Amino acid sequence: MTRIAEALLAARGDVPFFAAVLAQGAGAMAAFGISFAAEYAFGKAPPLLLVLAAQGIAASLIGIRFGLARWWIPINLVLPPAAGVLLALPIPGWVYLVLSGVFALVFWNAGSNRVPLYLSSRRAKAELARLLPSGRARFLDLGSGLGGTVLALAAKRADGEFLGIESAPLPFALSWLRATFAGLPHARVMHGDFRNHHLGGYDVVYAFLSPAPMAELFRKARSEMSPGSLFVSNTFEVPGETPNQVVDLDDWRGGRLLIWRM
Structure with missing residues (x-):
């Protein structure tokens, strides 16, 4: 079989x-x-x-x-x-149709890209805030989900620029609404795929995706990110690449921040 x-x-x-x-x-x-x-x-x-x-x-x-x-x-x-x-x-038949549509819009990436929806914990956001350099830090969240990480960091650092990219339609729409009404002009979310977004110019690039795209994403980060900038993966390792630093998040998932300095 x-x-x-x-x-x-x-x-x-x-x-x-x-x-x-x-x-x-x-x-x-x-x-x-x-x-x-x-x-x-x-x-x-x-x-x-x-x-x-x-x-x-x-x-x-x-x-x-x-x-x-x-x-x-x-x-x-x-x-x-x-x-x-x-x-x-x-239950009326139309309810199943609506639920199926919502499920498809939320987990848009799970079938083709093997990237489900993961949400970062409060501890992860706090540790990411510590990684931001002083001054006008630029932060990029690849697969930003509902926008929680971008908005949390922007609320702590009014002097930075924070961008999230999300390709699943419903999470993007919800995160866009959150960002629009959050009163944080230095926080934005956009619809797109990380493969089509240049990673240069950011101080910290963060990804909480899945094991599937990590090798491809890391090659892209190596070729595009500025020297001294940080690439951070939540939980998922890059095959054959040892991080410069590992931060345990002590959550129920056994999560870790894997940090590489470019």
Whole structure:
């Protein structure tokens, strides 16, 4: 099964969403196959919710074999039983359509770029503030989500320039509204992809993305950032690159700020 999946993934350009669909399909075949076998052997099928829970467990394990990132595990695990419960409730069909649209707008990057929505903790923001140089510091947040980091730092440093870039439509729209009405003219957010934004001229470039784009992003940072500036990754390492400094955030995720001086 793994070889078949690898071949299909190669044909599809290794899109994680497609791998998750494959994992759910394989999990459903396994769970419902066992259910049908149990009904044939004992004359009674297991409860549907139990079968869907088994599908989620199987899909999570298969997703690991398919090479999906760890954050797909809870999604694959919860999706089948949650869908079963929701479908059993007397909810109008348009509600599902709206929820699907909201989910797609929030996690726009998860399928193609393998970058889900992560929000920085208060401790991370405090440590980033300490990394800013004195004077007119310029800070860039790649994948700025709801804009919390940009606005928090701008509120502490009126003498700096703070920019966030977000490509998921709904987080960008919400962060743009927050920045517009925050009364912080030196804080901005813009819609875009980090691949298309030049990293030169910033004192600190911060990213809380996922393992997938880190190697590409670090190469871009090396080639574009000014000597002496700082590239900071929250939690996710750069393969083959040792940071100059590591700051433990002591949060429930076991997060760390990995800091490289360019």
